[in-house]
Amino acid sequence: xxxxxxxxxxxxxxxxxxxxxxxxxxxxxxxxxxxxxxxxxxxxxxxxxxxxxxxxxxxxxxxxxxxxxxxxxxxxxxxxxxxxxxxxxxxxxxxxxxxxxxxxxxxxxxxxxxxxxxxxxxxxxxxxxxxxxxxxxxxxxxxxxxxxxxxxxxxxxxxxxxxxxxxxxxxxxxxxxxxxxxxxxxxxxxxxxxxxxxxxxxxxxxxxxxxxxxxx
Amino acid sequence: xxxxxxxxxxxxxxxxxxxxxxxxxxxxxxxxxxxxxxxxxxxxxxxxxxxxxxxxxxxxxxxxxxxxxxxxxxxxxxxxxxxxxxxxxxxxxxxxxxxxxxxxxxxxxxxxxxxxxxxxxxxxxxxxxxxxxxxxxxxxxxxxxxxxxxxxxxxxxxxxxxxxxxxxxxxxxxxxxxxxxxxxxxxxxxxxxxxxxxxxxxxxxxxxxxxxxxxxxxxxxxxxxxxxxxxxxxxxxxxxxxxxxxxxxxxxxxxxxxxxxxxxxxxxxxxxxxxxxxxxxxxxxxxxxxxxxxxxxxxxxxxxxxxxxxxxx
Numbered sequence: 001x002x003x004x005x006x007x008x009x010x011x012x013x014x015x016x017x018x019x020x021x022x023x024x025x026x027x028x029x030x031x032x033x034x035x036x037x038x039x040x041x042x043x044x045x046x047x048x049x050x051x052x053x054x055x056x057x058x059x060x061x062x063x064x065x066x067x068x069x070x071x072x073x074x075x076x077x078x079x080x081x082x083x084x085x086x087x088x089x090x091x092x093x094x095x096x097x098x099x100x101x102x103x104x105x106x107x108x109x110x111x112x113x114x115x116x117x118x119x120x121x122x123x124x125x126x127x128x129x130x131x132x133x134x135x136x137x138x139x140x141x142x143x144x145x146x147x148x149x150x151x152x153x154x155x156x157x158x159x160x161x162x163x164x165x166x167x168x169x170x171x172x173x174x175x176x177x178x179x180x181x182x183x184x185x186x187x188x189x190x191x192x193x194x195x196x197x198x199x200x201x202x203x204x205x206x207x208x209x210x211x212x213x214x215x216x
Numbered sequence: 217x218x219x220x221x222x223x224x225x226x227x228x229x230x231x232x233x234x235x236x237x238x239x240x241x242x243x244x245x246x247x248x249x250x251x252x253x254x255x256x257x258x259x260x261x262x263x264x265x266x267x268x269x270x271x272x273x274x275x276x277x278x279x280x281x282x283x284x285x286x287x288x289x290x291x292x293x294x295x296x297x298x299x300x301x302x303x304x305x306x307x308x309x310x311x312x313x314x315x316x317x318x319x320x321x322x323x324x325x326x327x328x329x330x331x332x333x334x335x336x337x338x339x340x341x342x343x344x345x346x347x348x349x350x351x352x353x354x355x356x357x358x359x360x361x362x363x364x365x366x367x368x369x370x371x372x373x374x375x376x377x378x379x380x381x382x383x384x385x386x387x388x389x390x391x392x393x394x395x396x397x398x399x400x401x402x403x404x405x406x407x408x409x410x411x412x413x414x415x416x417x418x419x420x421x422x423x424x425x426x427x428x429x430x431x432x433x434x435x436x437x438x439x440x441x442x443x444x445x446x447x448x449x450x451x452x453x454x455x456x457x458x459x460x461x462x463x464x465x466x467x468x469x470x471x472x473x474x475x476x477x478x479x480x481x482x483x484x485x486x487x488x489x490x491x492x493x494x495x496x497x498x499x500x501x502x503x504x505x506x507x508x509x510x511x512x513x514x515x516x517x518x519x520x521x522x523x524x525x526x527x528x529x
Contacts, residue, residue, distance in 0.1 A: 031243075032331035032346040034250040036312055038479045071246075080333070082341035085313030143313055151339040199479065201312050203343045205331045210243050216296050216352035 027214040032079055033206050035067050040199040041174045042091070048191045054176040059113065060202075061161055061169035067204060079205040081158040083151050086127055086144040090137040092195035099135040100192050103180035104128070108150045110157045113169035120167050121157075123175065126150030126200075131182075134194050144198070158202065174198060241428025241436050244325060247345045248484075249476045251311065255322075255344075256486050258306035260471060262299060263325045264439075264488045265518040266353040268467025270295040271397075271423050271441045273514050274357070274522035275371060278449035278459045278501050279417035281403040282364035286529060289361045289508065293524025296354035299326045304347070310334060311477050314342040323347040357395060361526070367403030371421060392435075397423035404446075413450065420444040439469040445495065455504055461497040465516060466490055493517035 041056030068075060088106075106129070109122030127144035157170035186192040244263075248256050273295040281287065308322035318334045322344035329346040363369025375395040399421030405412060421443045428436030445463020452458060468490040475484045499512025499522075508526035513519070 029329055029349050031247070031329040031348055032343075033246055034331055034343045034345040036250060036476060040479075079331070080341075080343070082333075082343070084340055084342055085315065087313060143315065145315075146338045146340055148338045155339060203312070203341065205343050208243075208246075210348070212243075212348050212350060213354065214348075214350050214352055215294070215354050216298060 025213055025215045026211045029210050029212050030207055031210055033071070033073075033208050035071060035204045035206065036084065037063055037067055037202045037204060038199055039063055039202070040197045042195065042197045043176050044195045045176070045178075046191055046193045047178075048186050048188045050178070050181045050185050052176070052178045052192075055173055057111070057171060057173045059169060059171045060158060061113070061165070061171070064158075064161060064170075064204060068206070071206065071208075073206045073208060075162070075164075077207045078162045079207055081155075081162060081202055081204045083146070083154045083158075084201040084203050086146055086198065086200045087141045088127075088129065088137075088144055088196060088198040089140045089142055090134050090194055090196045091139075093134055093138055094193050097190075097193070098183075099133055100186075100194070101180075101182035102132050102134060102178060102192075103130050103182075104176060104178035106144075106150075106198055107175045107177055108153050109173050109175070110153050111171045111173055112167070113171045122150075122153045123173075124149035124153050126154070126174065134196075137196070141199075154200070154202075243348075245428065245436055245473045247325070247347075248471070248473045249481075250343075250345045252475050252477050252482075253484050253486055255308050255311065256471070256473070256475075256484060257488065258308055258324065259322075259345075259347075260325055260486065261306060261488070262303035263353065264467075264469040265303075265491065266297045266299070266326075266520075267355075267425070267437075267439045267469055268441055268465065268491055269297045269514070269516060269518035269520040270353065270355040271425060271439065272421075272443045272463070272465040272467065272495060272516070273497075273520045274359070274510075274512065274524060275397075275399065275421045275443055276401055276417070276419050276445060276447045276461050276463070276497070277499065277510060277512070278457050279403070279405065279415035279447040280449060280451070280457070281367050281369050281401060281415075281417055283367045283403065283406050285364055287361065287363040287369055289526045289528035291359040291361060291508075291524055291526040292356070293359065293510075293522050294354050294356050295520060295522040296352050297518050297520045298352050299350060304328065308344050310342040312342065314340060318342070320344065326350040326353070357397075359397075359524075361528075363401075364403070367406040369401050371397070371399045371401060371419070373397035373423060392426065392429065394426045395423065396425075397421055399443075401447075414448045415450065416446065416448050418446045434472050436473060437469065437471050439467065441465065441467045443495065445497075447497075449501070451503070455502055457501040457503055459497070459499050459501060459512075461495075463495045463497070464492065465495045466492045491517060 107123040110120045112118040304327035305321040327347035332344040360372045401419030404416040425439045426435040447461035449459035469488045495516035502509040
């Protein structure tokens, strides 16, 4: 009788242990992963006027697809993609020349990838730069104060891509619209020459299915 | 199901628990990569506390140690914590140049799987990554107890496994899981009158644990613990032995991962401050001739419990 009781007690204990340990160790979860992408557009300036422009184009479809490949997720797993911040800085200048002070803006426009030249939305100002010393900006990463209209174009283009590219891939053109140069105007004998870049950070949220050990 | 079948399933469950920890660690590195140091610490804090609590659980058990006589026992156990609501969020701050700097209650590693978004007036947005929505965090450990020589027993924990391969989603190497622990427990009862109502013992146990492999090939998570305590137990019936213990625990943990929160990936080392806490254990041992079973609850900085089996004499 005692032996039977012992065995029964032990089996009950073991059964309980196995139920909690063996039956449900792994649980399925859907978690949202945040991947961020920093994209920079280089502008090489060489002008003899105050009012000058320059542009660079980024195909965000390619950028996002690279990120998806790296993380092994498909486009339908993207939950959201939004602009987080932007910055700019000078990468190269003529050290022999005195400093230039520049004023202007960076605009963004959303081009239809399937119909080059057709602008879906924009241009709108993404950020403005005012009285920026080129030499002081050398090697710096200056935070840009963003303009809502420009941010929304970028966000809409990203959202459209997530939705399946209804209005074309997010091909975005960033333009320098310079409106002021100091302390004097550049001219053919003394052109304004420097290289700079504007960078934007985008957060991309993707869903991932994982199995996690969560036995209790 | 036969007794042998149940036993095999139980052991398989323990091994599974050890084997599935590295894939979780690899996924954690992916989540962490969106953070730099300060947020990473808050994100992982419940995990750090759970590691310490799990590792410092299920060590000493009953106080009865033969003064001179063989005691060899292989034990398999699961140690676990149950997370509370306070563990699910932490005070996080925006990164990656987002302005204005904004504080939010973001998910920790055990919190909601949903990313948390904060939005600025200029329509920019910042996302805090989701957690793994965990109710519990459990570790399994094989443990060997050998005694008694002059009323002393040695306790050893060891497990090492190279998972190899890679996580499908990130290509991250899953890496190793490695646990080593050693300690001594000494009978105080042998110095007390035979009629003293309970058995008493004192002991210490030191452990080192590492989990996963970061993209640099280093250990993703490293942890060290020490527990020093006294135990009391009394055999109440043929095979019941309730026990209690008080100990002083310390735990430290470090995490090394690659952050992609800025333009270029940077290696981040997060060191969690050494946590110390008093620890009360209440448990019950079932003493069968060859097989022992136990269950215990631990009240400490992070409460935990353990269940297990022992085989031997």
